[in-house]
Amino acid sequence: MTDTAPTRTLVIEREMPYPPEKIWRALTEGPLLAQWMMDNDFQPVVGHNFTFRATPMPNWNGIVECEVLRVESNQSLSYRWGVGGAGEWVVTLTLTPTLAGTHLRMEQSGFLPDQSAAFQGAQYGWNKFIGNLERVIGEVG
């Protein structure tokens, strides 16, 4: 993290040599999703509450509480990502067709438990804060 690249959210991007339709299946069909993410009861329906379940570890019961926020077939999928006590984030997966296949982009933006009532405002505040934070850390070294 440097102040020349002020990423306000965590972004992971990767080009994959497969069409968006195929990747979309892996993102949205529960059994396929379980093979690369975690056990889940996901359904591609806006408003659907579901959980991801991983092996519990110290300070974490292994459960991620989620709610589907947006579903645009073969293009974009977004869910709320809540980890008890640690905070809540929004995970957005975006698929863009390329000549070689698909560009997959994961964006995880955070907001804080105290602010969940004012979701939009909180997300703005948090993103802004992360931007500032990175500048601060850049200066501190």
Added chain:
Amino acid sequence: MTVLADHVFKALADPTRRAIFEGLTRDGEQTVHALTRRAGISQPAVSKHLVILKRARLVRHRHEGRETHYSARPQALAPLVDWMTAYGAFWNDRFDRLENLLKRMDK
């Protein structure tokens, strides 16, 4: 998530406390009086916010005469950086697994 990290997240969940912390980071040490003038809220309210920032170890204080001086400890932000690093590793690992799965789906 450790208790301290929890304190850091909670301390920074409030816009007034973020403003106080950012001000101290940007402009260096300040007295409670100076912080109160800038925050535009009462001194007891500022003091309450400072207690929460102190609990998260985001600020430290020293007494000089009748004044208390506060300064920022930006290194206390480490838990926030940690989550970004941890989730970065998490997603890269999951994307590897996704690619393996897509490869298998070909067959």
